[in-house]
Amino acid sequence: MTNLFDINGKVALITGSTHGLGMAMAKGLGQAGATIVVNGNSSQQKIDDAVNELKSEGINAVGYKFNVTEEKEVAEAVQKIEKEVGPIAILINNAGIIKRIPLLEMEVADFREVIDIDLVSPFIVSKHVAKGMIERRQGKIINICSMMSELGRNTVSAYAAAKGGLKMLTKNMATEWAKYNVQINGIGPGYFATEQTKPIRVDGHPFNDFIISRTPAAKWGDPSDLAGAAIFLSSKASDFVNGHILYVDGGILATIGKPSNE
Numbered sequence: 442m443t444n445l446f447d448i449n450g451k452v453a454l455i456t457g458s459t460h461g462l463g464m465a466m467a468k469g470l471g472q473a474g475a476t477i478v479v480n481g482n483s484s485q486q487k488i489d490d491a492v493n494e495l496k497s498e499g500i501n502a503v504g505y506k507f508n509v510t511e512e513k514e515v516a517e518a519v520q521k522i523e524k525e526v527g528p529i530a531i532l533i534n535n536a537g538i539i540k541r542i543p544l545l546e547m548e549v550a551d552f553r554e555v556i557d558i559d560l561v562s563p564f565i566v567s568k569h570v571a572k573g574m575i576e577r578r579q580g581k582i583i584n585i586c587s588m589m590s591e592l593g594r595n596t597v598s599a600y601a602a603a604k605g606g607l608k609m610l611t612k613n614m615a616t617e618w619a620k621y622n623v624q625i626n627g628i629g630p631g632y633f634a635t636e637q638t639k640p641i642r643v644d645g646h647p648f649n650d651f652i653i654s655r656t657p658a659a660k661w662g663d664p665s666d667l668a669g670a671a672i673f674l675s676s677k678a679s680d681f682v683n684g685h686i687l688y689v690d691g692g693i694l695a696t697i698g699k700p701s702n703e
């Protein structure tokens with residue numbers, strides 16, 4: 442019997458995967474048998490540490506340092522990876538940043554930086570990886586969206602604009618490339634316990650209590666909760682799923698929430 446979820450031996454490039462949700466998805470796909478290409482841009486040391494962490498769990502992993510916002514660097518890296526590791530079968534556009542600044546205080550440069558990393562870079566990386574996928578008539582692209590692809594929140598305007606844009610970029614990529622047997626979908630994580638959410642996750646912090654009461658599952662997500670969605674959208678199981686955003690959010694988007702006395 443063929444296993445619909447089999448991704449054994451497939452090369453998966455995950456941007457921004459030295460830590461956080463990227464690392465969690467690297468572990469998930471790696472444990473399912475994929476060869477993981479770790480990417481980051483801050484330091485070679487962080488990449489080496491991430492690769493070693495994956496290897497220590499028996500996962501095939503290699504690391505490539507490049508800046509996802511620089512088209513030339515991306516083009517060269519993609520060529521190098523395909524030559525040295527193999528054709529990229531799975532791309533997860535995960536690299537992203539957030540700046541929590543009220544709109545009126547946000548500098549234009551800060552706004553642009555968020556859009557550049559969170560929205561322009563998935564376009565750049567996909568453009569270069571999709572060329573090979575289209576030639577081979579096979580590929581999976583997963584864009585990491587957010588609750589903020591659907592909802593606003595105080596202080597995260599640039600992030601919400603970028604993630605809303607990424608949702609629509611996902612649909613447009615599916616529109617143009619689905620006919621080449623390349624499936625492009627998104628994962629929209631809810632609130633997960635990562636470094637990025639550490640400042641707003643402290644016990645007793647009003648935001649921490651707010652998120653727990655706002656989430657039907659009544660807790661923060663554990664990064665490993667994303668593995669199932671990532672494997673599904675990377676495997677044959679999703680071969681006719683196109684332009685869909687799979688929210689993994691403990692039910693946040695299913696409900697309007699509840700008053701504080703319930």
Ligand code: GCO
Nearest residue numbers: 587588589594630631632638
């Ligand atoms: C915030 C959070 C979010 C999460 C996540 C939610 O400040 O509201 O950091 O933006 O990172 O993307 O889906």
Ligand code: CA
Nearest residue numbers: 461462635637
């Ligand atoms: Ca992160």
